[in-house]
Every structure is written in structure tokens, then in C-alpha cells.
Amino acid sequence: MESAVSYFGLTKRFGDKVAVDQVSLTIPKGGFFGITGPNGAGKTTMLRMTTGLLRPDGGRVVVAGHDVWLDPVAAKAVIGLVPDQPRLFPKLTGTELLQFTGQLRGLDRTQVRTRAEELLGVLGLAADATTLVADYSLGMTKKLAIAAALLHRPLVVFLDEPFAGVDPVSRQVVETILGRYAAGGGTVVFSDHAMDVVERLCQNLVIVNDGAVLAAGTLSDITNGRRLQDVFVEMVGGAILADGELSWLGSSPDSN
Amino acid sequence: MVGVFARLKLRTLYNLARTGRWPALAVVAILLIVGFGLGASSLARLVVTRVDGDPLVVGIIYSGLALMWVVGPIVMASIDQTLEPRAFENLPLDRLQIASGLAVAGVVSPGSVFTLLLVAGVASGQTSAHGSGAAASMAWLAAILVWVLCLLEARFLTTFVSDMMRWRRGREIVSLVALMLLVVPGLIPITFVDSTNPDFGWMARLVRFNPFGLLAAVSGNVAAGEWVVAVGALLLGVVLTGALIAGFGWALGRLSIQTGDTAGGQKLSSTGLGLGSIGRLSGPVGAVAAKEFKYLRRDLRVKGQLFASVLIIVGLAYSAITGQLGPWAPMTVSAISFALVAPLMFNTFGLDGGSFWIYVLTGAPGRKVLAGKMVAYLVAATPVLLIVTALLAWAGRSVSYVLAGFVTALATSALFIGVGAVIAIYAAYRLPEENLFATKTAGQFRVVLFGLGGFIVTGLAVLPVGVGLVAAWAVAGASGVTLGAVVALVYGGGVMATGLWLGGSLFDERAVKLIEILDGE
Numbered sequence: 001m002e003s004a005v006s007y008f009g010l011t012k013r014f015g016d017k018v019a020v021d022q023v024s025l026t027i028p029k030g031g032f033f034g035i036t037g038p039n040g041a042g043k044t045t046m047l048r049m050t051t052g053l054l055r056p057d058g059g060r061v062v063v064a065g066h067d068v069w070l071d072p073v074a075a076k077a078v079i080g081l082v083p084d085q086p087r088l089f090p091k092l093t094g095t096e097l098l099q100f101t102g103q104l105r106g107l108d109r110t111q112v113r114t115r116a117e118e119l120l121g122v123l124g125l126a127a128d129a130t131t132l133v134a135d136y137s138l139g140m141t142k143k144l145a146i147a148a149a150l151l152h153r154p155l156v157v158f159l160d161e162p163f164a165g166v167d168p169v170s171r172q173v174v175e176t177i178l179g180r181y182a183a184g185g186g187t188v189v190f191s192d193h194a195m196d197v198v199e200r201l202c203q204n205l206v207i208v209n210d211g212a213v214l215a216a217g218t219l220s221d222i223t224n225g226r227r228l229q230d231v232f233v234e235m236v237g238g239a240i241l242a243d244g245e246l247s248w249l250g251s252s253p254d255s256n
Numbered sequence: 257m258v259g260v261f262a263r264l265k266l267r268t269l270y271n272l273a274r275t276g277r278w279p280a281l282a283v284v285a286i287l288l289i290v291g292f293g294l295g296a297s298s299l300a301r302l303v304v305t306r307v308d309g310d311p312l313v314v315g316i317i318y319s320g321l322a323l324m325w326v327v328g329p330i331v332m333a334s335i336d337q338t339l340e341p342r343a344f345e346n347l348p349l350d351r352l353q354i355a356s357g358l359a360v361a362g363v364v365s366p367g368s369v370f371t372l373l374l375v376a377g378v379a380s381g382q383t384s385a386h387g388s389g390a391a392a393s394m395a396w397l398a399a400i401l402v403w404v405l406c407l408l409e410a411r412f413l414t415t416f417v418s419d420m421m422r423w424r425r426g427r428e429i430v431s432l433v434a435l436m437l438l439v440v441p442g443l444i445p446i447t448f449v450d451s452t453n454p455d456f457g458w459m460a461r462l463v464r465f466n467p468f469g470l471l472a473a474v475s476g477n478v479a480a481g482e483w484v485v486a487v488g489a490l491l492l493g494v495v496l497t498g499a500l501i502a503g504f505g506w507a508l509g510r511l512s513i514q515t516g517d518t519a520g521g522q523k524l525s526s527t528g529l530g531l532g533s534i535g536r537l538s539g540p541v542g543a544v545a546a547k548e549f550k551y552l553r554r555d556l557r558v559k560g561q562l563f564a565s566v567l568i569i570v571g572l573a574y575s576a577i578t579g580q581l582g583p584w585a586p587m588t589v590s591a592i593s594f595a596l597v598a599p600l601m602f603n604t605f606g607l608d609g610g611s612f613w614i615y616v617l618t619g620a621p622g623r624k625v626l627a628g629k630m631v632a633y634l635v636a637a638t639p640v641l642l643i644v645t646a647l648l649a650w651a652g653r654s655v656s657y658v659l660a661g662f663v664t665a666l667a668t669s670a671l672f673i674g675v676g677a678v679i680a681i682y683a684a685y686r687l688p689e690e691n692l693f694a695t696k697t698a699g700q701f702r703v704v705l706f707g708l709g710g711f712i713v714t715g716l717a718v719l720p721v722g723v724g725l726v727a728a729w730a731v732a733g734a735s736g737v738t739l740g741a742v743v744a745l746v747y748g749g750g751v752m753a754t755g756l757w758l759g760g761s762l763f764d765e766r767a768v769k770l771i772e773i774l775d776g777e
Contacts, residue, residue: 053345077348089337091268100267103260104347132271 004029004156004187005050009059012045012211019045021211022059027189027204031182034198034205035191038236042211043191044084047160050189051081064155077105080149080157084164086141090134094125094144097133098151105152112151119147123173138165146174150181157181159190163197175201195229209236257349261357265338265364293370297377304381309395311473312460314378318402318468321371322409327434328367329410330417341415341508342422351508358415359504362407371406375399378472386479394486395475401493402471408500415507467496545631 005027012020020042027033035043048054050061052072061068066075088097095116102112120129123143128136136144142165149157157178163171178188179201192198198205199219206216214235215222223231300317307313329339337343338361344354362368379399383392420426463469470489477486 051346073348073350075348076346079346081346083346087337087343089264089268089343091271091337092264093271096267096271100260100264101347104257104264104344104349106348 002029003027003062004033004064005189006062007050007059008062010046010049010056010061011058012042012049012054012056018211020049020056023208023211023213024059025206025213025216027187029187030185031187031203032178032201033187033189034202035189035208036193036195036198036205036232037191037208037214038193041208041236043208044160045211046208047158047189047191051079051158052076053081077152078155080152080154082142082145082149082157082159082162084160086145088133088141088145088148091132093130093132094120094136094147095129097144098147101148102151107152115151116147119150122177123147124170139167139170142166143170143174146177150177154186156187156189159188161192162190163192163194195227195232199223199228207232207235257353258356258360261338261360262364265361268338269364269366293373296370297373297380300374300377301381301384304378305384307385309382309385309476309479311469311476312463314382314472315463315466315469317374317378318472319463319466321374321402321406322466322468325367325371325406325410326413329362329414330421330430330434339411339414341418341511345511351505355411355505355508358411359407362411368403368407372403375403379475382475386475388479391475391478394478394490397490398471398474398493401490401497402468404497405468405493405500408497408504412500412504412507415504415511418507418511467492542628542631545628 003026005025007023007025010020010023011018023046035046037043045054049056050063050068052068052075055069060070063075064078066078068075089100092100098116098119099109099112102116103109107115117126117129120126123146125140125143125147128140133141133144142162146159146162149159162174166174182188188201202219204216204218205222207214207222215231219228222228304310304314339358341354341358344357349357376399379392379395382395386392386395417426417430420430464473467489471493474486474489477483477489
């Protein structure tokens with residue numbers, strides 16, 4: 001199996017807390033790969049180290065044959081990234097942002113213009129192409145960040161909770177675009193809490209908790225015919241209300 | 257690649273002027289900076305020519321520029337992302353490309369143009385004063401070097417603090433240091449306002465013997481035949497340029513090897529800059545006050561203000577020890593007191609976008625909301641004002657200064673609050689209904705109006721009240737000061753009461769409208 005991303009003992013500590021603990025993992029080339037886990041599990045830290053934004057304390061990450069921390073420029077050239085909170089230039093319009101992003105990535109101006117127009121059109125941002133990013137809603141900003149991440153046709157695209165704040169119609173569009181990208185040989189790696197999304201899109205996934213890998217492999221191997229939600233809660237462990245806890249919520253409002 | 261960065265910066269500036277929320281303001285700001293630069297350049301040329309190229313005068317200009325380029329870019333760092341190295345972190349650019357790109361983005365800025373114009377005016381003045389070709393050439397060389405040093409120090413510092421600026425505690429520490437750098441030179445004139453025998457010698461030495469002061473003296477040294485000193489100063493400037501370039505590169509490299517956000521945040525959070533609790537408050541007024549006070553405790557401006565107040569108190573103490581308080585003391589007290597409490601008012605009555613609408617949803621009466629805000633403001637402001645005025649009373653050996661300072665500051669604040677409450681609520685009230693919950697837009701709209709209103713009210717309140725007190729002091733002595741302060745309190749209090757009443761009415765009308773909308777849905 002050809003790999004898109006390989007982790008070799010990746011480790012990150014913040015003070016006493018181990019955010020990512022000796023993660024060794026292979027993400028196959030092509031298709032969707034899901035990284036899932038509860039809040040604070042280390043998903044974002046893992047993605048930041050994978051995309052050259054946070055230096056690991058130990059271990060290596062190789063993306064499309066490039067060691068991210070030995071050759072970050074080459075690695076970033078084949079990576080597309082959509083962070084959970086995209087930092088885009090607020091005083092540029094949508095079109096301008098894509099144009100400058102493309103040019104900073106060394107793309108030809110005409111090529112950038114054509115791709116930008118297409119992406120904005122497909123993502124439903126054409127009408128707001130000349131609006132400043134500062135005036136975009138969260139969902140529009142997310143879509144623009146996705147366009148910026150796909151503009152240079154990366155080999156692997158990483159998305160940190162890409163569907164948060166995106167309306168159902170746009171979500172469908174984004175899923176279709178990413179699906180087409182994956183069908184063309186691209187690899188989509190994304191983190192998400194929404195188990196239904198992960199279950200629907202991903203052929204492979206990893207479940208992390210406290211920085212460690214709990215399970216990794218194909219969806220069918222991990223779920224074994226059960227719902228991913230149930231498997232996830234079972235592995236991670238969920239808080240269960242004891243008898244009597246929050247009982248006031250179930251009482252009549254008149255009893256206030 | 258450098259060209260792309262330059263175009264990116266130009267496009268950002270153009271958009272700011274073309275389609276920003278405050279296009280007119282942006283254009284005016286840019287025109288003002290450039291226009292002010294031309295004016296400053298001409299003035300600098302005139303002054304330097306008139307004082308025959310006095311290195312102390314030029315040193316003050318150059319050192320002032322250097323200071324502005326330390327503080328300004330840090331304060332503006334979160335505003336202009338084209339200067340923020342982290343904005344380019346996911347692009348396949350190497351360190352040299354990012355460094356040169358950021359440097360170019362720094363050059364393409366109104367501040368850079370202003371600085372270039374100013375140093376050109378200075379060099380032109382020195383050329384006129386010193387005559388000889390060699391001295392003129394050296395003056396221009398030194399001026400260009402000062403410009404380059406200013407730009408480089410800004411890039412180095414903003415890159416150096418880039419990681420810290422991503423965290424609240426980090427931003428607080430950086431801003432406090434920047435504030436201190438601004439306040440300390442600002443204190444120097446204050447400390448000598450009332451001093452009978454001020455010693456300016458140490459200031460002159462500070463200005464003359466820093467690298468920028470030495471560059472200021474280059475042309476004069478050449479004219480006097482002191483070539484070794486002149487060349488030495490230029491060499492020092494070149495070495496400093498090299499050091500800043502190296503530092504900039506190092507700071508950029510350091511970004512990628514930081515131990516990470518959380519570690520930095522954890523480390524910074526242990527520095528203990530938080531203020532204490534004010535205890536329990538109850539009822540609608542108390543609940544609003546508690547919420548507002550919590551916000552004040554978490555606001556950077558409040559902490560900066562308290563930190564600045566310590567510095568100002570030190571300045572006042574120095575002034576009191578070294579000299580006698582004169583007739584300008586009440587004016588000084590008024591201005592200082594206002595400066596101390598102004599940030600609290602901004603926070604409580606204007607800049608918090610959701611500050612009013614969150615209360616609309618609770619159905620709390622408008623006047624009680626405003627009263628709660630007032631309680632929070634007074635709880636936070638009173639101790640600071642008391643410390644300053646008590647110190648002044650001790651220094652002036654007169655109780656009347658306590659009343660003058662404290663009452664004047666309260667009156668000024670009251671005036672500000674009254675007008676500010678009306679402006680802020682009216683601004684939100686006039687927003688289209690579809691923007692009712694668009695707190696970002698509402699907040700920014702209020703910032704403009706409140707900011708403009710703030711300047712006007714400051715001018716209306718501080719100056720007449722302060723000048724009136726000075727006049728009263730001059731005419732009737734200490735008792736006149738007290739009388740003037742009481743008049744100021746009545747005046748300011750009256751405006752505050754009117755403002756709270758009007759503001760409360762507008763607030764409640766808007767609440768009724770909101771309820772109608774919600775019922776309709």
C-alpha cells in the first residue's frame with residue numbers, strides 16, 4: 001500500500017502534558033482519512049505537526065515522500081491546509097486572496113485566475129468574490145480557506161474540522177469537491193467529531209485519545225458492523241449521568 | 257516573490273481606503289500621515305537649520321523615531337497581517353523569502369513614508385546648516401541609515417514577539433512593555449512641569465549617546481573635522497543594521513522551533529497579572545456590575561492603565577521631591593486622572609460589541625443596566641484616583657488638591673459617561689433591524705462614533721475644566737481650586753445624569769422593539 005503520510009514515533013509535550021504520544025501510523029494514498037477523538041485528544045496538535053506549523057519533540061512525519069521538518073518548503077508545496085480557525089488576510093477580497101495565495105505558491109497568474117474563478121463559483125462564493133474577507137461569515141471563510149487549500153492541486157489536503165459552521169448545502173458542495181479531488185488520486189485527511197461524517201466519507205480512520213492511538217485501520221475493521229458512534233464512545237469512555245443528577249431539568253418549570 | 261509581497265501590501269492598503277468600513281477615515285488617515293510627514297519634514301528642516309544643525313535637536317528627532325518604531329509596529333501587529341510572519345506559515349516559502357517579503361511589506365507603508373520624509377527634512381536641514389559637501393553627504397547617509405534601522409527594528413521585534421502575541425497573557429506583557437516605553441518618555445516633561453530647578457542634563461546625555469543620537473551628530477562632527485567620531489557612528493549604525501538583520505532571521509527561525517502555543521500559554525498564565533475579586537454583588541444592578549467588572553479585570557487596557565498609573569505616581573513623587581507644585585498642577589492632575597480612568601469607560605460603555613444587547617435579551621431595565629455599569633466603573637476607578645490625588649495632596653501640602661484632582665477627574669468621567677452612553681446606545685439603536693444581533697458591526701459602528709465622541713468630549717471636558725481650575729487658582733488660591741472643582745462636578749454630574757436618563761430610554765425602546773420582533777417570529 002502506497003502511503004501519503006507516515007508517522008514515526010511522533011511526540012509532543014506541553015509542559016507535563018503529553019499531547020501526542022509516540023504516534024506511528026500510515027495514511028494510505030488516495031481517498032478520505034479521518035482523525036477522530038474527543039476534545040483535547042491531540043488531533044489539532046497532530047495536524048499542526050504534520051503540516052509544518054508545530055515542531056515535534058520527537059519522531060518524524062513524511063508527507064508524499066518529504067520529511068516535513070527536514071525539508072519543510074518541499075513538504076508545504078504538496079500540502080493543502082484548512083485550519084480549524086483559518087487566518088486569512090481580512091483586507092483582501094475573496095478573489096484577491098486566492099490570487100495572492102496562488103502567486104505566493106509560485107503559480108502562474110492566468111492559471112490562478114482561472115482556478116480561482118472556478119473554485120469561487122462552485123463553492124457559491126462568486127457573488128461575494130469582490131467582498132472583503134473581513135465581511136465573510138464563518139461558513140464563507142471556511143469555504144474560502146478550502147478554495148485556497150486546493151488552489152495549487154496539493155497531493156494531500158489536511159482539514160481541521162472542515163464542516164464546523166458550514167451550512168448543509170455548502171457541506172454537500174465541499175464533500176463533492178473533496179470527493180472529486182480524492183477520486184483523482186488526492187488524499188484528504190481531516191479531523192472531526194461528527195461520527196456520521198467520518199463514517200460516511202472515510203475508508204480509513206484513526207481514533208486518538210490523550211495523544212495516543214486507540215485504533216487505526218479501515219472503517220470496517222474498526223467498527224466490525226457496529227455504529228462508529230458506539231465504538232468511539234466505548235473506546236474513549238463517556239460520562240454517564242448518575243441517578244438524581246440534573247434531576248431539576250426534568251421537573252416542571254412551575255417548580256422553580 | 258518580493259514583488260508579490262509588495263503588491264499584497266499595496267492591495268491591502270488600497271482596499272482599506274476603497275471598501276473598508278471606514279473608507280473615508282482610512283483615506284484621511286493615510287493622507288494625514290503622508291501630509292503630516294511632509295509638514296514634519298519641512299518643520300524639521302526649518303528647526304535644524306535654525307539651530308545650526310544642533311545634534312541634540314536632531315538626536316531627539318531620531319531617538320523619537322526609533323522609539324515610535326519599537327512601539328508602533330507591536331501595537332499594529334494584529335491589525336496589519338501582511339507584517340505577521342505567521343500569516344505565511346503554511347506556504348512553501350523559505351526563511352529568506354519570508355524575511356525579504358516582510359521587509360518589503362514594511363517599507364510599503366505610510367509609517368515608512370512618514371519616516372523617510374522626516375529624516376529627509378532633517379538631512380536637508382543639516383546640509384543647509386553645515387554647508388560642506390562631505391558633511392551633507394554624511395548627513396544623508398546617516399538619515400538613510402536611521403530609516404533602515406527603524407524599519408529593521410520593527411521587523412525584528414514584531415517577529416520576536418509573534419508567538420507571544422497569539423496569547424492573551426503574551427499580548428498583555430508585550431503591550432505593557434510597549435506602554436512603558438511610551439509612558440516613560442511622556443513622564444519626563446510631566447516631572448518637570450512644577451519643578452523649580454529641573455536638571456535636563458541626564459536627558460541630553462541619553463539623547464546624545466544612544467546609536468540614533470550618535471548618527472544625529474555625524475554631519476556636525478564632519479563639519480568640525482572630527483572624522484573619526486563621525487565614521488565611528490556610521491560604522492556603529494552599520495553594525496547595528498547587521499545585528500538587526502541577523503536578529504530578524506533568528507527570530508523567524510525561532511518561530512518554527514517554538515515549543516508551541518499551549519506551553520507558551522501555560523507559562524505566561526502563571527505570571528499572575530490578574531486583579532482581585534470585588535466580592536459579592538446582587539440584584540439586577542449588581543449582576544450587571546459583576547459582569548462588567550469581570551470584563552474589566554480581563555481587559556488589557558485596564559491592566560495597562562493600572563501599570564501606567566504606577567509609573568505616573570513615581571513621576572509625580574519625583575516631581576514633588578525635586579520641586580514645588582505650581583499653578584499647572586490642577587491641569588496636570590485633571591489630565592492624568594482622566595488618562596487613568598478613560599480606558600475603563602471605553603470598556604464599560606462602548607467597545608464591547610455585545611455589551612448592551614446581551615442585556616436586552618435578559619429583559620433588564622436599561623437604567624439598571626447603566627447603573628450597574630457605573631458601579632463597576634467606580635469600583636475600578638476610585639482606588640486609582642484616590643492614590644493619585646492623595647499623593648498630589650501630600651506633594652502640594654494642600655487638601656484642596658485632593659478635592660481638585662479627585663473631583664475634577666470624577667466630573668470629567670461623568671461627563672464622558674453621560675455623552676458616551678447616549679452616543680453608544682443611539683448608534684446601536686439606529687442600526688438596521690437585520691443587524692440587531694450583528695454585534696461585530698454594531699460594535700465597530702460604535703467604536704467610530706464613540707471614538708470620535710470621546711475625543712470631542714475629552715476636549716470639551718478636560719481642557720475647560722482644567723483651565724478653569726488654573727484660572728481659579730491664580731485668582732483665588734487654594735479655595736478657588738476647590739470652588740472650581742465643585743462647579744466641575746455639578747456640570748459633569750448633570751451631563752452624566754442626563755446621558756444615563758436618555759441612554760436608558762433609548763435602550764428600553766430598543767428592547768421593546770426586539771421583543772416585538774421575537775414575538776412576530
